[in-house]
Amino acid sequence: MKERNFLDSIMEFEQQLESMHQQFRELMGFVAEMTEKNHSLQLENHHLRKRLDEIDEQEKKASSAQRAEKKETTVDVGEGVDNLARLYNEGFHVCNIHYGSIRKGEEDCLFCLAFLNKQNV
Ligand SMILES: [Zn+2]
Structure with missing residues (x-):
């Protein structure tokens, strides 16, 4: 009887481990996805900032040129x-x-x- 209980516990524990392993894999998948998204957002942000700087620069040049040509x-x-x-x-x-x-x-x-x-x- 005792041995049977012990085996049940072992099997239950194994199932828990498997379920945890599955959760862990899902979590890792989620982390990988988020990391990738974060990376592409950073890249996009970088490009947009660069573009914004370019536009700012052009506007500065344009307005100073305008002032010069008034x-x-x-x-x-x-x-x-x-x-x-x-x-x-x-x-x-x-x-x-x-x-x-x-x-x-x-x-x-x-x-x-x-x-x-x-x-x-
Ligand atoms: Zn019109």
Whole structure:
């Protein structure tokens, strides 16, 4: 009787070990998955930060260039309007309502026309 109990305990213990082993493997799988995700997120974060720095840098350059060229704005505005008019003629919106999107069926847009007229005055 005693021996039987002992064997039962051993077998029960073995089952517990197996179940723990299974849990352990699942946990390891989870850790591996998380590590991989963490790695790719870090990589993505790194790329995004780099991109953000680049954009910041460009904006700084652009704004300092703008400040330097402020005296010549009258000339620049004319050129800018020409560019906008060309964009408009190529079929894009230049109005601030649809800016950058394609004009449907190349129909005239009143907002764009009003905007371009205002700039030309
Ligand atoms: Zn428009």
